[in-house]
Amino acid sequence: MSEKNKWYKLNLGLNRNKKTATTCGCGNSEGNCNSKKEKKLSEQEFYDSAVDASIGDEREKDGFDQVFDVSMDRRSAFKKLTASLLIGAGAISSCTSVIKSDEGKEKAQIDWEEQFKGNYKLMTDEEKEKTVNRLMRSYELRTGKNISMSSKNAEEDVLFGYAFNISKCQGYMNCVSACVEENNQDRKSQKQYIRIHEMKDGEGFNFNTADDNYYHEVPAEGHFYMGTQCFHCDNPPCVEVCPVKATWREDDGIVVVDYDWCVGCRYCMAACPYDGRRFNWTKPEVPEEEINKNQHYLGNRMRKKGVMEKCTFCIQRSRQGQNPACVEACPTGARIFGNLLDPSSTIRWVLENKKVFRLKEDLGTEPKFWYFMD
């Protein structure tokens, strides 16, 4: 278990170990295991290994990625190089001959269509479904496993908002690790959408002296905690500056990125006043068994190197009526999420009954992320 979470160095304290000990066998160290339970059945694993044992080798030799995207030692490199040469020769003749397998052809077809598809925002619902189907099929062809990917649009009369209770947050960072696991973030670079700032009592909200990379037992004496992430501004500067409209505000208020349309210029990153965006400086890697297979096109599907990504309020969850992973993981109840247009929602109650405030309101970005204290 600790091996599995090696990438995450910030939260190895008591709290986490306790949780690990009580894990219910779903392989998920965080409190919630419902979402992943079905996909981690031992039957499934059995099936996978059986398939691997019988056709695993063939699968390995099939397709460009399987040959080139593997770490190998020098001995096997020659073997694979020969195999890849054969495949290369096959690819050249594939347009006319019938030698190449149907699977290989299909994969090439998918890669071609994916490379030249349009901007997701401008797609019709039909086209959205097509690309999602292509991506699922491509994953199946590459790994032999299935994922479910949604292209669910925003629902009417929904506008998501978020509130953060500064009095309650103790800096445990369960939200951070739940976010990383839920959203398939790169494990090596410890990419985190959420930053928890540890601030000194008596200094107020002084970000300059705050520490957003602490590593010690929490809550630390004489400190309080405050989390930041993408605030899903109603007037987002990052959206304005994108030269190719690869990022936009959805109708339910979520600011999303089309990872396949992004050209990686990082202008949005410079424009964001809230440090809400992250860039894939390397090829993001998630161990196969840790991949969250419940995905959304605009949310936690696997990213490529050289593109932007960010918090999407866990669009794959929130559009299904669930809370984002950070809200669910928070043991203190400091995080509140809901529909701002629903008068009976908790978030509305907080906004109406608490003295709420937002960060850097003077910039006119209208964040949909409020802070309050008990």
Place this chain on the structure above:
Amino acid sequence: MKQLNVLKSLVIDSLDTITKGTKKYHIWMGFLTLVMIIGMYCYSIQLEKGLSVTGMSDRVSWGLYISNFTFLVGVAAAAVMLVMPTYVLKDIDFKQAVLIGEGLAVSALIMCLAFVVADMGGPSVLWHMIPGIGVFNFPNSMLTWDVIVLNGYLFINISIPFYILFQHYQNKEAKKKVYVPGAVLSVFWAVGIHLVTAFLYQGLQARPFWNNALLGPRFLASAFAAGPALIILVLAIIRSFTTFNIPDKTIKKIALIVTVAAQINLIMLVSELFKEFYAPTHHSESAFYLFFGLHGKDALIPWIWTAIPMNVIATIILTFGKFRNNLKVLYFCCVLLFVAIWIEKGFGLIVPGFIPGPYGKIAEYLPTGIEVGVTIGIWALGAFVFTILAKTAIGIELGELRYKNK
């Protein structure tokens, strides 16, 4: 059809010219090629491993590439300082220098585009930015404005000299009616490219260091000092290596332009420093970081304290006509100014914009070897392109290259 034949002959002749030359010329071109190959090798590593091989991070997300891009836009814009008097004010002094200036603009623009592409995370999907095929977020994104003005400027600066040289190649006089409107347009366009590039940064409310009304004008002033300074140096080199006649008068006139621009630049610097340090606010932290360091982090101090004295000394020396008219002193001042502004408008402008970060985090930036390799490679590319353009242009202007009708 005849025009096509002339063009074909021009291409063959110019290929002939650029592949022949003195030993020094071949060593120079060979050296540039070697540097370019090293740069390409570094870039191939970057392509394979991603931008993680650079010093950039989520905290400082633009670095050496964008710094050089910003500076070179200024160099490209500076060609206008030569175009204006020659074509518009009918000051014939500059005529020889103009072709060189425009060649410099073209190579600077090619370098700009190369730096932008090098900075992209996904160069393979750059077609997303092409209007028509992709999605062009115009007019909202200043980056799309920049794409338009840079490519437009590139087009203007290729077509005007091409027309003139093409006519001269056929022993014809270039028609004023044809190229003067283009030259006038390029004057406004040059101001446009630099102002738009400044707006790229100026328009970000997230970065107070950039979000200041003086940024655009100061860009212009510094560009019109650094660009012509480079032109003076290039003219000096061309003068000593070819028979191309560039009178002292031309160089001295350009020196006057450099001086005035450098003086205005200095006034604006004083204004900026006053604003940041007389009544420092939370928004002055980037300037504090740049000039004095913040919380013990001081990577940029040596750079900026090299640049500022160089800038001031060069400007003071140039102000006195006696020194300015001494060519050796002038060249020395031009080198000082060019380096000073490269630091100030590159590194000194882009990096502190990100430091401290939106929540006060100070993460320093240092370019890696690969980043430096790619950067030097792109500079070599610029020098290579310029050498080719200049050699052809000089050949035509000297009458060595002429269209021979069969």
